[in-house]
Amino acid sequence: MDLKEVRVEIDKVDNEIKRLFEKRMILADNVARVKAETGDSIFKPEREVEIINKLTRDIEPQIEKEYTAFIKKIMEVSRKYQYGKTLTMTDPLKIDFKTGPVERSEYHVIGEEKDICRKAYDYEMISEESFDDIAKVILNNPNTAGIGVMEDLGIGVSDRLHTMLINNDIYINSCKIVVDNNVRKKVVTFSKDLIVTEGDNRLKLMFVCPNRSGSLASILSMIADYDINLTEIHSVPDRSEIWNYFFMIELDAAFTEESTKALIYQLMNETEAFRLLGSYKC
Template identity: 25%
Template sequence: MNPDTTQPAVAPGSLEEALLEIRHGIDAVDDEIVALLNKRAALSLEVGRRKDGRASAIFKPFREQEVLARLTAANPGPLPNNHLIAVYREILSSSRRLQRPERVAYLGPEGTFSHFAAMAALGHSPDFLPQTTIGDVFAAVAGKQADLGVVPLENSLQGTIGQSLDNFQRYNVFIQAEITCRVSHALLSTATSLDAVEIVYSHPQPLAQCAGWLKTHLPRAKVIPTDSTAAAAARLAGEPNAAAIGHLRLAAMHHLNVLASPIEDLPDNWTRFFIIGPEDTKQQTRDKTSLLFTVPNKPGSLHQVLAHLAGEGINLTKLESRPIRGEKWQYFFFADLQCDLTREEYKKLLATLTENTHSLRILGCYPAGPQVDLAEGATDKAE
């Protein structure tokens, strides 16, 4: 005989009673979490008190990654690791704020990819200071108007952002950490259909990353570069025939319609950001080193530098040349190395590199950064 499937699985009223009991259990756990968070906050305040009067940086990227790695390794579930990391990013952000207010400069205005990357790396607790240009971010950090700055370095599709490299030459700042973010673009407008769009605004990088889509879907639209994606979205007020390319969240911020998303030509679109500060972090364990150097103008000078690195088994992951301002046909080189070049074992190598270069400056030694999906706000990987 088949069971009567028309009968409820539980007696009337018992489901609501069961849910009520579960909710009471959740409330009790929430009370425990709040008590523990305040206990942790008290410890952070004690750290701040012991540091009182000392100018040491409160952002310790390797320590934070160490905390996240330990927690994810011990996480039994069912809470996914990316959710756990997102929660703890904010806990760590709050802990830094309790020790001392933290000012973070970024390429503004609010709503740029640099802004979202800054929040993904540092949480929501700092005081975020929007800047008009990438150079202004460097200047704010170098002049100590900001404790940290977030600047884009390179995009996986469009390559290096030259302004960032040039400003490393101009300003005496240091790389504290890195974060690599997956970027996804949307077409935003006050209009309700693509047929109305005659002008498209955005930063040059997103315009290039969406060039194929624009050619296919808006071949007659005029493309106008702006200082940032957020600035592009802000221009749309009063322009019913215009659209902007930027992050989906800009739609809610500026009361815009999403006409299409995603519109980037290739889905695997990542931007690497540096977190910069006015001084070196002096962390104990660091995975990567970034350098600026120049070489004598003679045959084989660059080859000698690269040969010394290869001879020590050091992997060179990025090498790029940029013109030196005011010195025509002269160039400086930016390099990423997979090592901490300041370790004692590389002391002799560093001396040799100094001898074989015209100038050499270590921009920073820092931990390999996490990969974050800005489209979802989820952390894919923590190293």
């Protein structure tokens, strides 16, 4: 059999796979409808492991890993479809947000960042010692906000700011790029409200990966499957648990898009911990 003949056979197999895939997605649609009615979980890792073990029991050893990866991807695509379908039938997200812009009476900043932040925002700023001090002010007075340097492209991201956001349920509301000593820096405002403004094109998220092999790769693949661009990723050690990390990501996405909501819904259900850290334009 020459290469041309092999390709003809491959085309036949691919067409059969396509037919079976379409049939499987119809079944996934039925599953989504039933689970939306009953409130059953879409992601059941124990059942997926059971299915994989059953299907690979008699597979040839030299292609077992490849077949396992193939089955896992089919399951991932099926779950993605089910999350999106569920959102068309119910509203499981229940994320409270305000529509912006929202003006604040006071803006607080760390003293050492005040000059840089003034390049981005023309507000009167009150100096504080730390981001924790800013968080206390914001939580005690809902009409206040903070300003800080989220990312210095010459050094890296601010772990202090991100840790404060995670620990205090505070959200990034806006972002501006400034140049300081020929270095680009992201300066953001943040408050206790999640604010979604028309024109927002960035989402900041935090998640903790499940403690199993390939979990981070699976999440990054999930984001790519939604055709959403990942513009930033970094991690902060979880001080309360050994060998675990908070992952912070920035997405080129708008919160109001249905595909973005489906991704958020899937991340909420398939990570150990999840938080939406802000919506903004940048």
